[in-house]
Amino acid sequence: MVGMPTSTTVPVSVPMPQIPRRRRSPEEVAAAAPVEGPKRVLLAAPRGYCAGVDRAVIAVEKALEHYGAPVYVRKEIVHNRHVVSELEARGAVFVEETDEVPEGELVVFSAHGVSPAVVQSADDRNLRTIDATCPLVTKVHREAVRFAKAGNEILLIGHTGHEEVEGTYGEAPEATTIVNDPAEARTVQVKDPDKLIWLSQTTLSVDETMETVKILRERFPNLQDPPSDDICYATSNRQAAIKKIAPQADLVIVVGSANSSNSVRLVEVALEYGAKAGHRVDFANEVDESWFEGVATVGVTSGASVPDILVQDVLKLLADYGYADQEEIVTAEEDILFSLPKELRAKLKESGDSSARPGGRVKND
Numbered sequence: 418m419v420g421m422p423t424s425t426t427v428p429v430s431v432p433m434p435q436i437p438r439r440r441r442s443p444e445e446v447a448a449a450a451p452v453e454g455p456k457r458v459l460l461a462a463p464r465g466y467c468a469g470v471d472r473a474v475i476a477v478e479k480a481l482e483h484y485g486a487p488v489y490v491r492k493e494i495v496h497n498r499h500v501v502s503e504l505e506a507r508g509a510v511f512v513e514e515t516d517e518v519p520e521g522e523l524v525v526f527s528a529h530g531v532s533p534a535v536v537q538s539a540d541d542r543n544l545r546t547i548d549a550t551c552p553l554v555t556k557v558h559r560e561a562v563r564f565a566k567a568g569n570e571i572l573l574i575g576h577t578g579h580e581e582v583e584g585t586y587g588e589a590p591e592a593t594t595i596v597n598d599p600a601e602a603r604t605v606q607v608k609d610p611d612k613l614i615w616l617s618q619t620t621l622s623v624d625e626t627m628e629t630v631k632i633l634r635e636r637f638p639n640l641q642d643p644p645s646d647d648i649c650y651a652t653s654n655r656q657a658a659i660k661k662i663a664p665q666a667d668l669v670i671v672v673g674s675a676n677s678s679n680s681v682r683l684v685e686v687a688l689e690y691g692a693k694a695g696h697r698v699d700f701a702n703e704v705d706e707s708w709f710e711g712v713a714t715v716g717v718t719s720g721a722s723v724p725d726i727l728v729q730d731v732l733k734l735l736a737d738y739g740y741a742d743q744e745e746i747v748t749a750e751e752d753i754l755f756s757l758p759k760e761l762r763a764k765l766k767e768s769g770d771s772s773a774r775p776g777g778r779v780k781n782d
């Protein structure tokens with residue numbers, strides 16, 4: 418049986434987008450490719466919401482409650498279509514850049530973090546700001562500043578164009594070079610191989626990052642490691658959980674959005690560790706029933722920005738197709754909570770609002 422969801426959920430007020438097609442019945446799917454042996458689901462735990470996402474979503478919810486709509490949010494607060502739509506329905510306005518926000522209005526910076534240039538641009542427009550950057554991203558920013566100030570060159574392992582990488586790079590652009598993958602590790606040029614440190618995006622594949630570092634170290638033996646892991650606990654734990662399930666799975670379904678780095682990585686890791694097939698979906702109705710043909714064991718997980726209600730929708734669909742035997746595979750317990758952004762804590766205190774635990778979901782949620 419599936420235990421309690423490990424992550425919290427955002428109330429649903431936005432319906433799942435409808436996909437206009439006729440779904441084949443379980444009998445039709447079974448006739449196309451019969452399944453040998455019992456059908457079952459292995460559900461990864463931990464999965465879904467991490468502490469940084471939880472905090473960022475609460476920050477927007479609480480800003481709407483205490484300042485009223487509209488509350489502007491630079492970029493998607495977290496990379497999940499459902500969460501963004503739900504907050505939009507409540508009055509959040511998502512913009513790409515601060516210059517789209519009217520002067521003097523309130524803007525929330527997303528969990529992925531911003532560069533100092535973005536903070537300056539908000540200041541120039543007299544915007545009021547709430548910084549919902551995940552503290553684990555802020556930690557990487559601080560490392561970048563500290564090591565650059567000490568005269569080091571930084572090799573930032575991460576994906577060019579990802580918001581988090583833009584923010585970290587922006588802390589010390591003159592000292593930082595982005596290394597996207599092992600192939601770039603083989604060709605990147607540095608100024609001084611003896612004053613070199615690597616940092617990374619928080620949501621990468623643990624294995625691929627280690628491979629990239631190995632190549633860099635072969636080329637630059639004096640390369641320094643970061644003081645602690647930059648790939649965060651949530652990314653590592655979700656990858657470890659799916660690694661355990663993947664070798665037994667004929668199919669792995671990852672719930673998460675296409676722009677969610679850690680969700681996309683989960684599909685890659687599942688395939689790498691032996692899943693016969695792997696797919697990412699935003700919503701249950703994107704699951705194609707042809708994926709079930711001949712499939713006995715389905716692994717299910719979700720990215721760190723995914724409310725568990727979306728996973729439960731997938732589990733219901735799986736049960737309809739005969740995968741009612743659902744077992745949770747627990748590889749780690751998570752109890753990390755982060756304090757809400759300081760600007761918001763001050764506002765909540767002023768208003769006498771004690772409904773949000775420090776860093777956790779709203780009570781009774």
Ligand code: SF4
Nearest residue numbers: 467469470551619649
């Ligand atoms: S995935 Fe990691 S770094 Fe990103 S918001 Fe969650 S805890 Fe923070």
